[in-house]
Amino acid sequence: MNRPVQARLASTLAANAHQKEAFQAFRRRVLEDGEPYVIADAVAPAEILHAMDIHVTPVVWYSAIIAAKQLSPYYFEQMDARGFHERLPRYTSLPLMSTLDNDPERAPYGGLPKPMMILSRFRDDYSQRISELWARAYGGVPVFGLDASSSTTLGERWWDRGLTDWEAMYESHRLDFQVAQLEGLIRTAETLSGRSFDQVEFMRQMGRINEAGELVAEIRDMLAAARPLPVPLTEQLANVMAPTWDRGSAWSVAHLKAFRDELKGLVAAGAAACPDERLRLLWIGNGLWFNTGFYRAFEEKYGAVFVWSMYSNFLSDGYRRYFRDEPEHALRALASRHISMNEQLHVPPWMADWIVEQARAYGADGAVMLVPTHDRMASMGSRLTRVALERAGIPVVELHANMVDARLWDDAAMIRTVERFIEQRLAR
Amino acid sequence: MSALDILHAACDDPFAAARAARERGQRVVAYLGTSVPVELIRAGGAFALQLAGDPAVAAPASRVAASSALAADASTQPPLSATYLDDEFDGEIRSLFDQIGGGACNVADLIVIPRASNGLLYLYYSLLELRRLEPQRRFPDLLLYDVLNTPDWTTGQYVLDRTRALHAALKGSLDSVQAAITEANAVRRELHALNARRRAGRLLGSTWWNALRASRTLAPRDWLEAVRALPDEDAPAKRLLLKGYGQDTPVLYLQAESLGANVVADDHIGGERTAQALVDEDAEPLTALAGHYQRRVPTIRSWPQASEDAAWLALLEGSGAQGVLFYHEEFDDTFGWDHPQQTALLEARAVPHALLARQSYHAPDRGQQRAVLADLIERIAP
Numbered sequence: 001m002n003r004p005v006q007a008r009l010a011s012t013l014a015a016n017a018h019q020k021e022a023f024q025a026f027r028r029r030v031l032e033d034g035e036p037y038v039i040a041d042a043v044a045p046a047e048i049l050h051a052m053d054i055h056v057t058p059v060v061w062y063s064a065i066i067a068a069k070q071l072s073p074y075y076f077e078q079m080d081a082r083g084f085h086e087r088l089p090r091y092t093s094l095p096l097m098s099t100l101d102n103d104p105e106r107a108p109y110g111g112l113p114k115p116m117m118i119l120s121r122f123r124d125d126y127s128q129r130i131s132e133l134w135a136r137a138y139g140g141v142p143v144f145g146l147d148a149s150s151s152t153t154l155g156e157r158w159w160d161r162g163l164t165d166w167e168a169m170y171e172s173h174r175l176d177f178q179v180a181q182l183e184g185l186i187r188t189a190e191t192l193s194g195r196s197f198d199q200v201e202f203m204r205q206m207g208r209i210n211e212a213g214e215l216v217a218e219i220r221d222m223l224a225a226a227r228p229l230p231v232p233l234t235e236q237l238a239n240v241m242a243p244t245w246d247r248g249s250a251w252s253v254a255h256l257k258a259f260r261d262e263l264k265g266l267v268a269a270g271a272a273a274c275p276d277e278r279l280r281l282l283w284i285g286n287g288l289w290f291n292t293g294f295y296r297a298f299e300e301k302y303g304a305v306f307v308w309s310m311y312s313n314f315l316s317d318g319y320r321r322y323f324r325d326e327p328e329h330a331l332r333a334l335a336s337r338h339i340s341m342n343e344q345l346h347v348p349p350w351m352a353d354w355i356v357e358q359a360r361a362y363g364a365d366g367a368v369m370l371v372p373t374h375d376r377m378a379s380m381g382s383r384l385t386r387v388a389l390e391r392a393g394i395p396v397v398e399l400h401a402n403m404v405d406a407r408l409w410d411d412a413a414m415i416r417t418v419e420r421f422i423e424q425r426l427a428r
Numbered sequence: 429m430s431a432l433d434i435l436h437a438a439c440d441d442p443f444a445a446a447r448a449a450r451e452r453g454q455r456v457v458a459y460l461g462t463s464v465p466v467e468l469i470r471a472g473g474a475f476a477l478q479l480a481g482d483p484a485v486a487a488p489a490s491r492v493a494a495s496s497a498l499a500a501d502a503s504t505q506p507p508l509s510a511t512y513l514d515d516e517f518d519g520e521i522r523s524l525f526d527q528i529g530g531g532a533c534n535v536a537d538l539i540v541i542p543r544a545s546n547g548l549l550y551l552y553y554s555l556l557e558l559r560r561l562e563p564q565r566r567f568p569d570l571l572l573y574d575v576l577n578t579p580d581w582t583t584g585q586y587v588l589d590r591t592r593a594l595h596a597a598l599k600g601s602l603d604s605v606q607a608a609i610t611e612a613n614a615v616r617r618e619l620h621a622l623n624a625r626r627r628a629g630r631l632l633g634s635t636w637w638n639a640l641r642a643s644r645t646l647a648p649r650d651w652l653e654a655v656r657a658l659p660d661e662d663a664p665a666k667r668l669l670l671k672g673y674g675q676d677t678p679v680l681y682l683q684a685e686s687l688g689a690n691v692v693a694d695d696h697i698g699g700e701r702t703a704q705a706l707v708d709e710d711a712e713p714l715t716a717l718a719g720h721y722q723r724r725v726p727t728i729r730s731w732p733q734a735s736e737d738a739a740w741l742a743l744l745e746g747s748g749a750q751g752v753l754f755y756h757e758e759f760d761d762t763f764g765w766d767h768p769q770q771t772a773l774l775e776a777r778a779v780p781h782a783l784l785a786r787q788s789y790h791a792p793d794r795g796q797q798r799a800v801l802a803d804l805i806e807r808i809a810p
Contacts, residue, residue, distance in 0.1 A: 083768035085785060089761050122578065125546050128731040129765035145731075147578045149586065150543050154553065173593070177586040184582055347550070348557045376516035376761055380550045383514045384557050400515075 205248030278303030481520030519789020633691030
């Protein structure tokens with residue numbers, strides 16, 4: 001007999017508490033002790049700064065926090081009022097709006113104080129613009145731009161080959177360029193912070209990221225094989241995302257071990273996210289950060305459970321890089337980590353092939369695809385991925401909405417769309 | 429044919445000269461955008477042809493069309509782009525995807541795609557994926573030129589490396605590269621001369637548009653011969669600068685002319701600033717080309733913004749333009765970040781401006797465009 005899992009896992013509560021405490025401690029260190037910190041893109045090498053004990057705030061992490069606290073409508077109204085049109089990207093600009101609004105009482109955790117620099121990776125056409133506006137909003141801070149080279153070919157099975165064969169997978173000329181940029185970043189961070197880059201600590205943290213990735217792979221295998229799914233997707237996200245942002249820390253490894261062990265116990269006890277599980281769904285695309293309850297909206301009526309999203313095992317498949325015990329090789333391994341993340345997550349065939357692989361591993365019956373409106377950088381591989389999934393026998397429904405702009409979400413209409421999809425294409 | 433007729437013909441059938449070259453046995457290498465060194469294509473002995481979007485090709489996508497495509501009814505096949513590309517791709521990219529994937533560009537042996545915008549990069553990957561999904565489709569080989577525009581040393585070294593790789597792929601001696609640079613600079617100088625006539629009120633903006641487009645579809649010698657024979661024209665007195673997304677047709681130029689204004693300067697993607705700088709003929713040729721296409725041919729990705737703003741404000745001043753028309757594509761995610769600051773700069777200078785926002789590529793509202801233009805032109809003092 002399957003038993004419904006308790007509302008929140010102990011691991012989830014610990015992850016949430018860790019993130020909140022870490023953020024508040026960081027604000028104290030910055031505001032009271034004048035310590036440096038950096039605002040950085042999610043696909044930027046925070047590892048360099050972590051090795052120098054410099055706190056990094058990922059843009060989309062803070063964006064998701066703002067959305068989760070239901071503040072995005074307020075900030076997007078501010079954005080409209082400033083003359084930025086309604087179709088401009090939302091996900092990476094929401095934190096900028098909180099800075100322009102300059103109201104620490106309203107901003108989550110008191111807002112983002114003035115950083116040492118903004119680290120921006122120019123993978124789209126607009127991130128340099130957002131970074132420049134942001135730098136000016138702080139009265140002038142340096143923007144360190146990492147240029148984004150592009151793969152000439154997107155080879156087979158990046159999630160396997162990329163772990164060890166990354167030199168060939170990500171192309172030597174691109175790695176040479178990225179290493180040169182990382183060396184520039186190190187020198188710049190040293191100059192601005194007055195701290196030295198500690199290569200021993202860097203290698204230690206790179207090793208821990210691989211260890212964390214192995215734990216996530218173990219967790220993924222457990223979740224993919226378990227029938228029914230023992231914990232809802234929301235619990236997976238909380239426990240994998242916090243170690244992803246805090247990757248390289250001893251806490252990240254310890255936390256993932258605790259999460260794995262808790263999951264093992266739940267699987268053994270026959271726990272179920274949805275005791276009446278009948279359909280297994282993938283969530284494709286970015287998280288629906290202002291309404292994570294949506295992931296559970298189809299359990300009671302249809303026994304339909306979201307079993308996977310791209311965050312579930314990206315720390316395993318996208319971050320792990322095995323390297324020789326030499327700092328320069330570790331740096332080159334790091335270079336290979338971020339230069340193709342966008343292609344892995346948002347560009348076919350990499351996006352499509354990886355998701356088809358996950359669909360098979362998890363025994364998915366169908367997929368719900370968030371196609372971000374007004375954030376087209378994250379949407380432009382969706383249609384091709386849908387074609388690939390349908391060809392692989394996985395029915396897909398598209399939801400056109402934004403991951404952080406709650407104003408664009410019509411909950412009743414979206415529920416109806418998914419319900420129709422379940423009834424017409426998945427019903428057993 | 430008159431010189432103007434030759435230019436119009438080269439725009440109406442942009443493949444004609446390439447077809448003729450191919451019939452003569454010359455290899456044809458097509459390219460997209462304005463960031464591919466045409467000098468390297470010509471140095472390798474190939475005919476260089478710029479492919480451009482065509483609003484007449486492909487209907488706008490719809491989700492209904494996409495889902496019906498999955499049902500694969502051959503009699504009601506929607507355009508390729510409706511089947512494979514998401515709704516928020518720019519119309520120009522959709523059109524290029526349909527043209528290339530549909531075989532309309534098969535006069536080319538190879539297509540070089542620059543990483544000059546996210547749209548072009550996604551076009552490259554989407555075409556690769558199309559080939560994987562539909563291996564029976566026949567369209568030219570693709571080659572990515574990973575040119576980046578950040579103006580620093582590290583990026584400069586990377587672009588030089590990529591330029592050398594492109595040269596190796598296209599072949600051609602360094603002497604022939606040098607000769608091609610000289611020839612391409614001759615085209616640029618003639619464009620500067622045409623621009624001087626446009627500024628002096630002796631050339632219509634629409635003629636400039638045709639001359640610029642034709643410079644990218646004709647062989648340099650044929651183009652030079654035609655434009656040198658262009659007679660003077662009487663241009664309307666009021667003067668506009670057109671800024672924003674690229675113009676795949678001269679319609680806005682013609683509309684302005686019909687309302688009593690000449691577009692005397694353009695800072696849109698692919699506009700006059702892309703031909704403003706000459707390639708350094710005294711430097712090592714590949715280094716000169718790399719530096720030129722990295723830093724001196726602006727793209728939507730060029731930064732810092734202060735330098736970009738200084739460049740178009742200089743253009744505004746130098747051209748004597750009295751008003752600025754901004755043109756934003758339907759799914760703009762980029763220029764909208766600049767717009768509030770840019771309008772503030774114009775207001776500080778008391779220069780009238782207007783915005784054509786969210787413009788449909790395939791089905792623009794010409795009436796609305798005309799009304800916005802008329803209002804802007806009306807605000808320009810006679």
